[in-house]
Structure formats: structure tokens, C-alpha cells
Amino acid sequence: MEKATYFEKVPVNTPGGGYDVCVGRNTLEVTLPPLLASLMPNSVAVISHPGLLELYGERLRFLIEASFAGNVRTLFYSFPDGEEHKDLETLKEAYGALLRFGITRYDVLLAFGGGVVGDLAGFVAATYMRGLRYLQVPTTLMAMVDSSIGGKVGIDLPEGKNLVGAFYQPEAVLVDVDYLATLPAREMRSGLAEVAKYGFLYDEGILVEMERWQDGLPDEDYDFVPLVMACARQKASVVSEDERDLSGRRARLNYGHTFGHALEAATGYRALRHGEAVALGMIMAARMAELFWSFATGFTERHLRILLPLLKEVRLPRGLTADDVMEYMERDKKKRGELSLILLMRWQAPVLVNSPPLDLVRRAVDEVLKEVCSR
Ligand SMILES: NC(=O)c1ccc[n+]([C@@H]2O[C@H](COP(=O)([O-])OP(=O)(O)OC[C@H]3O[C@@H](n4cnc5c(N)ncnc54)[C@H](O)[C@@H]3O)[C@@H](O)[C@H]2O)c1
Ligand SMILES: [Zn+2]
Structure with missing residues (x-):
């Protein structure tokens, strides 16, 4: 059966930036191509986990590349699941992957995952070359209702959780509740x-x-x-x-x-x-x-x-x-x-x-x- 397509917008207005949280089904299908077309990056860097890219990576690539009739390069960087990877080591690796791919300040980063991905990728966006524009695409219920909204981004240190971070607002938060279909019951x-x-x-x-x-x-x-x-x-x-x-x-x-x-x-x-x-x-x-x-x-x-x-x-x-x-x-x-x-x-x-x-x-x-x- 075809998925219904619709979404509603909730505006966020902060001194650090105004943007919409778009909540619906098939949300990316309708919002991502025009949004990327307006941001005009040469490349899009997706940060996620391997399992999520296995489930949704191809569709994401299609939607990103559809925005520019193939004239955009897409980097997929993924790191293993788990809070223990929201750390300096992954951060360093992510910076390296972006540099090697040639991501510049004019490009766009897309955080695709739960709060771990959103916090780490948002911090990469806040700091790489003094800041990249980025999109939050939450895939856990936790991230949809909480962590993807509001621009709190960061990583853990061995001394404790969320000890390094920033307030850095995304260009948009795109929520497709259909991703919840694959979320394990305990995460739900x-x-x-x-x-x-x-x-x-x-x-x-x-x-x-x-x-x-x-x-x-x-x-x-x-x-x-x-x-x-x-x-x-x-x-x-x-x-x-x-x-x-x-x-x-x-x-x-x-x-x-x-x-x-x-x-x-x-x-x-x-x-x-x-x-x-x-x-x-x-x-x-x-x-x-x-x-x-x-x-x-x-x-x-x-x-x-x-x-x-x-x-x-x-x-x-x-x-x-x-x-x-x-x-x-x-x-x-x-x-x-x-x-x-x-x-x-x-x-x-x-x-x-x-x-x-x-x-x-x-x-x-x-x-x-x-x-x-x-x-
Ligand atoms: N920035 C904020 O304001 C804020 C607020 C609350 C929590 N957080 C942070 O969020 C993190 C917790 O986030 P979380 O609860 O989303 O956990 P998580 O990001 O670790 O995701 C949980 C698990 O679900 C998997 N997963 C995600 N989406 C899936 C999908 N659609 N289908 C199948 N599997 C999927 C992930 O791969 C992972 O294994 C913590 O690091 C916490 O500090 C931040
Ligand atoms: Zn909480």
C-alpha cells in the first residue's frame, strides 16, 4: 500500500535561528528536495549508523540526488550504535571523513538517527570549519519529541555525559513517523x-x-x-x-x-x-x-x-x-x-x-x- 503523504509545521523562533519542525508521513519526500535546492550545497554529508543506512540509505540518496538532478555529491559517514560512541574519537573520525570528501562551509550536513547521531552530528555541524548548515532527521521517538529540537548538541567525555557542546540550531527538523515502524520496542x-x-x-x-x-x-x-x-x-x-x-x-x-x-x-x-x-x-x-x-x-x-x-x-x-x-x-x-x-x-x-x-x-x-x- 502507498504511504499517505502529509505533514504539519511547528515553528521554532530563537535568537540562534528560526526554523520549522515538519512532522508527518513521507515528510522527506516532499520537504527535502525543495529545502536542499534552496540551500544549494555542492555536497551533502549524511551522518548516521550502519544499520540505519542499511534500512534507509538508498532512499535517502535518491531523495538528495533527486533535488539536483544528480549534480550533488553525497557522503555517507556512519559510526557504531551506542552512547559510548558519542565521543571525541568518533568526532575526530567524522571531521576526517568530511575533510577527505572535500566538504566545505557551503555544504549541508544531515543528521539521520536517534539522539546519539543528532547530538554528535549537530556538534560536527557547529564546529567543522566554524559551522555548517544542517538538518535534523530524527528516527527514534526520543529524538522526534525531544533531542532533535532546540539545538543542544554535543558529545560525552570519559568524565561524564554531554560535557562538551554548543547551542546550534538546524535549518529544519524533518520528522517522518513511519521510521518508527522499525524501532525496537524497548527504544519505543x-x-x-x-x-x-x-x-x-x-x-x-x-x-x-x-x-x-x-x-x-x-x-x-x-x-x-x-x-x-x-x-x-x-x-x-x-x-x-x-x-x-x-x-x-x-x-x-x-x-x-x-x-x-x-x-x-x-x-x-x-x-x-x-x-x-x-x-x-x-x-x-x-x-x-x-x-x-x-x-x-x-x-x-x-x-x-x-x-x-x-x-x-x-x-x-x-x-x-x-x-x-x-x-x-x-x-x-x-x-x-x-x-x-x-x-x-x-x-x-x-x-x-x-x-x-x-x-x-x-x-x-x-x-x-x-x-x-x-x-
Ligand atoms: N540534545 C538534546 O536536547 C537531547 C535531549 C534528550 C536526549 N539527548 C541525547 O540523546 C541520546 C539518546 O538518544 P536515543 O534515545 O534516540 O538513542 P540512540 O540514538 O542511541 O538510538 C537508539 C537505538 O535505536 C536505533 N535506531 C534509531 N532509529 C531507528 C529506527 N528508525 N529503526 C531501527 N533502529 C533505530 C539506533 O541505531 C540505536 O541503536 C543520548 O545521548 C542523550 O544524551 C539529547
Ligand atoms: Zn531526557
Whole structure:
């Protein structure tokens, strides 16, 4: 059956650049040729992973070359899957590949993949020859609703995640939800945790929708366009107001993330996908809100209902304790001067709480770890 073709646009307006997030099906077929024709590069450098190029590389080449009746050269650079490759080594290799191919400042880079590809390729774009124009083409749900929008790009250092980077906005974000058809279920669930985050923070409709699903996932023929649009709208609006994460608005998107980052670090970045750590972190934040404000009730229960199915494939290391997690929360506190948490006061009413009582934080972590491990 022919795929339907349609897309909708969400505008992003930042001092660093204005652009559209185009969300739909067959999006690249209709947006990529005219976009490239307007940017007029001599070459296009695609950065991706080998498996993704196997699935989608030929189609991409066709669409890129169709834009110029064959008068454009296409470089495909791919690096292995995994957060551990979002590093200096890959960065150096990517610069080398671009140089050898003769990519210049007037060319265009295309990031084709999940958040790992988007972050690394975006940083290549920000720095190679003082900056290339680039397009984000996210292929994971996580990247479609979060990492591809807003221009945060960068790599990890051995000392920690995302320690080197830039704010560098793309020319456009092109989202084709049909790429989700090949995404493994665990990656889908991890992305859905970030989707739920927009629900808790801003959009009750998202929560109601997710509560209808069996087992944390929608039916196979589910149309993701409205859901991805709803999230993209929220992310676009937040980064348009606070591009550089200075006013506190963008920081709200870190709901569940202080707990989540500590959980990722305490489990050696191996046991949990990012979204899974955030899901656990949001349950902890919900429990913390209940412990902190006597009027907050029912938060943990609803978070568990929506998020527990997303944790289906998680096996937490035996012996992981609240103290292990608190140790990393303390490190975060030292780095920033104080610990701060985004907590809900009501549904869709997040606030920043500075220096929350640590005994309550520890209790929230402990109770949620026990609750999740006992299921
Ligand atoms: N820049 C930001 O604002 C921001 C925000 C959130 C997360 N991030 C970063 O994003 C990264 C995580 O991204 P992620 O969750 O997308 O993981 P990922 O990029 O590692 O992708 C997950 C896996 O899915 C595979 N994959 C991707 N698309 C596929 C498809 N359509 N079909 C089949 N397989 C596919 C990939 O090859 C990979 O193995 C982290 O490095 C995180 O720091 C950045
Ligand atoms: Zn996140």
C-alpha cells in the first residue's frame, strides 16, 4: 500500500535561528528536495549508523540526488550504535571523513538517527570549519519529541555525559513517523517516557491518551503524528522562549531528570535506557511531591500506572540502594551549588524547588526502588 503523504509545521523562533519542525508521513519526500535546492550545497554529508543506512540509505540518496538532478555529491559517514560512541574519537573520525570528501562551509550536513547521531552530528555541524548548515532527521521517538529540537548538541567525555557542546540550531527538523515502524520496542518505550513527561508538565490530553494503551504501547497501526506534534509544539515553545536554558523555562523539561541522571550514573550507564531512567525519576519526583506537600495526593499512583509498563524490560542491578543513588544526587548538588528538583504542585503545574529536604528525597528514592523491584 502507498504511504499517505502529509505533514504539519511547528515553528521554532530563537535568537540562534528560526526554523520549522515538519512532522508527518513521507515528510522527506516532499520537504527535502525543495529545502536542499534552496540551500544549494555542492555536497551533502549524511551522518548516521550502519544499520540505519542499511534500512534507509538508498532512499535517502535518491531523495538528495533527486533535488539536483544528480549534480550533488553525497557522503555517507556512519559510526557504531551506542552512547559510548558519542565521543571525541568518533568526532575526530567524522571531521576526517568530511575533510577527505572535500566538504566545505557551503555544504549541508544531515543528521539521520536517534539522539546519539543528532547530538554528535549537530556538534560536527557547529564546529567543522566554524559551522555548517544542517538538518535534523530524527528516527527514534526520543529524538522526534525531544533531542532533535532546540539545538543542544554535543558529545560525552570519559568524565561524564554531554560535557562538551554548543547551542546550534538546524535549518529544519524533518520528522517522518513511519521510521518508527522499525524501532525496537524497548527504544519505543524509552521515547514514550519523554512523551509522558510533556503530559505531566503541560498536556493532560497526552496522559489520557497513554492511559488507554495496553502494555504501555499503542496498537501497531497507531498514527503517531498527533502525539509527536503535541510534544514538538511544547518543546518548540519552550526553546523559543529560553534557547540557552537560562530563564528556568527550559529547565522544567528536566522533570524526573535529576533522579534519572543519578540512576543512570549509579547503574554505570548500562542497565537503563535514558527514557527508562527518566521514567523512574518522574515516579520518584511524584512521590517526593507527595512527601513534600501534604495536599499532593494520587501523584505516585498515576505515574506508576502510566510509566510502569514502559519499564517492562528493565532489570535493576540487585543490591542497588537509595544510598547509591543519593551519592550521585550529592555530586550533582556539589556541581550546581545546591540540589534543585522540578516537582508538580498539580497536574501540569511544575515548579522548581531549591534545596529540598534530603531525608525526604532519600525516602522517595528508597520507596520507589522497592516498589519497582517488588513488581
Ligand atoms: N540534545 C538534546 O536536547 C537531547 C535531549 C534528550 C536526549 N539527548 C541525547 O540523546 C541520546 C539518546 O538518544 P536515543 O534515545 O534516540 O538513542 P540512540 O540514538 O542511541 O538510538 C537508539 C537505538 O535505536 C536505533 N535506531 C534509531 N532509529 C531507528 C529506527 N528508525 N529503526 C531501527 N533502529 C533505530 C539506533 O541505531 C540505536 O541503536 C543520548 O545521548 C542523550 O544524551 C539529547
Ligand atoms: Zn531526557
